Amino acid sequence: MTQSLTIARPDDWHLHLRDGAMLQAVLPETARHFARAIIMPNLVPPVVTGAQAAAYKDRIMTALPDDMSFEPLMVLYLTEDTDPADVAAAHASGLVKAVKLYPAGATTNSASGVQNFDKVRPVLETMAEIGLPLCVHGEVTNHDVDIFDREAVFIDRVLDPIRKATPELRVVMEHITTKDGVDYAKSGGDNLGATITTHHLIINRNHILAGGIKPHYYCLPVAKREQHRLALREAATSGDKTFFLGTDSAPHTDANKLLPCGCAGCFTATNTMALLAHVFEEDGALDKLEGFASKHGPAFYGLPVNEDTITLTKNETATVFPEKIESGDGPVTVFDPGFPVFWDVT
Ligand SMILES: NC(=O)N[C@@H](CC(=O)O)C(=O)O
Numbered sequence: 001m002t003q004s005l006t007i008a009r010p011d012d013w014h015l016h017l018r019d020g021a022m023l024q025a026v027l028p029e030t031a032r033h034f035a036r037a038i039i040m041p042n043l044v045p046p047v048v049t050g051a052q053a054a055a056y057k058d059r060i061m062t063a064l065p066d067d068m069s070f071e072p073l074m075v076l077y078l079t080e081d082t083d084p085a086d087v088a089a090a091h092a093s094g095l096v097k098a099v100k101l102y103p104a105g106a107t108t109n110s111a112s113g114v115q116n117f118d119k120v121r122p123v124l125e126t127m128a129e130i131g132l133p134l135c136v137h138g139e140v141t142n143h144d145v146d147i148f149d150r151e152a153v154f155i156d157r158v159l160d161p162i163r164k165a166t167p168e169l170r171v172v173m174e175h176i177t178t179k180d181g182v183d184y185a186k187s188g189g190d191n192l193g194a195t196i197t198t199h200h201l202i203i204n205r206n207h208i209l210a211g212g213i214k215p216h217y218y219c220l221p222v223a224k225r226e227q228h229r230l231a232l233r234e235a236a237t238s239g240d241k242t243f244f245l246g247t248d249s250a251p252h253t254d255a256n257k258l259l260p261c262g263c264a265g266c267f268t269a270t271n272t273m274a275l276l277a278h279v280f281e282e283d284g285a286l287d288k289l290e291g292f293a294s295k296h297g298p299a300f301y302g303l304p305v306n307e308d309t310i311t312l313t314k315n316e317t318a319t320v321f322p323e324k325i326e327s328g329d330g331p332v333t334v335f336d337p338g339f340p341v342f343w344d345v346t
């Protein structure tokens with residue numbers, strides 16, 4: 001018997017669209033299901049100023065197929081030279097919905113990120129005053145900190161001090177991967193939210209490393225132990241409005257993934273909603289999917305819930321997702337959950 005679920009059209013609160021040929025290829029994969037997305041600014045060079053964000057938004061809208069509707073929510077990449085007045089103007093004009101903090105060297109294209117957090121205090125204070133959220137890639141970069149501990153250590157050494165110094169600052173902990181992240185987000189009050197990716201609800205570190213290395217499961221923050229995946233599942237399916245969907249769909253060509261030093265990122269835009277329906281059903285929480293994917297994010301960002309809807313259908317035969325999508329830069333492998341999924345967006 002087929003089963004179906006209609007929910008308000010979802011949004012993606014953490015998405016990499018890239019630029020040029022890759023943008024052209026991946027944008028329809030998101031716009032097919034999602035109404036809006038928070039667009040990550042880690043291009044080369046990064047999207048630092050309001051003018052750069054306006055130009056990038058134009059390129060996204062130009063790449064959007066005529067028969068699709070989609071609103072990119074633009075984000076500025078925080079550097080030690082970011083001008084608070086430029087940030088305030090970009091927010092006041094309605095263009096920019098968040099500022100992104102990358103610790104320098106933490107992840108893909110983060111070389112221009114912040115090294116000395118004191119240098120960005122004036123920007124953070126301006127953001128707190130105007131209510132502009134800070135999105136955070138929450139990992140320290142110290143070589144003496146184990147990669148599996150970098151999120152928990154970031155919370156103690158960087159995030160908590162920033163929030164104590166600026167309690168009015170609204171913060172999104174992006175792509176949390178640990179129980180530590182879940183617990184900290186839960187206890188943070190209304191000014192703190194957290195996004196969770198689809199893939200971190202599905203894989204743990206064994207998926208990457210056991211039985212041969214699987215580069216397509218390698219992303220940052222790296223997937224952790226099973227106990228952490230279970231904590232993320234519980235948070236996402238709990239109905240707690242602190243937690244919302246940010247897919248972190250991060251396309252890299254297969255050529256760039258399958259290298260001796262391969263790129264970090266999972267490309268999930270194509271099948272995210274079907275995978276989430278599977279996950280939420282498995283946890284007996286289909287009634288919580290709409291909150292996670294369509295309602296808690298707009299509430300945090302002070303935006304309306306989308307008026308249109310999507311319908312998810314569970315079929316008798318497994319859904320066949322494309323193994324790869326083609327881009328002008330080369331093929332991009334679609335995230336494979338490793339089990340059959342019977343849901344699809346109709
Ligand atoms: N998540 C990833 O593994 N990669 C992202 C960067 C990021 O979100 O950290 C990317 O831009 O490729």
Ligand SMILES: [Zn+2]
Pocket residue numbers: 107137174175220221
């Ligand atoms: Zn990140």
Ligand SMILES: [Zn+2]
Pocket residue numbers: 014015016040248250
């Ligand atoms: Zn990301």
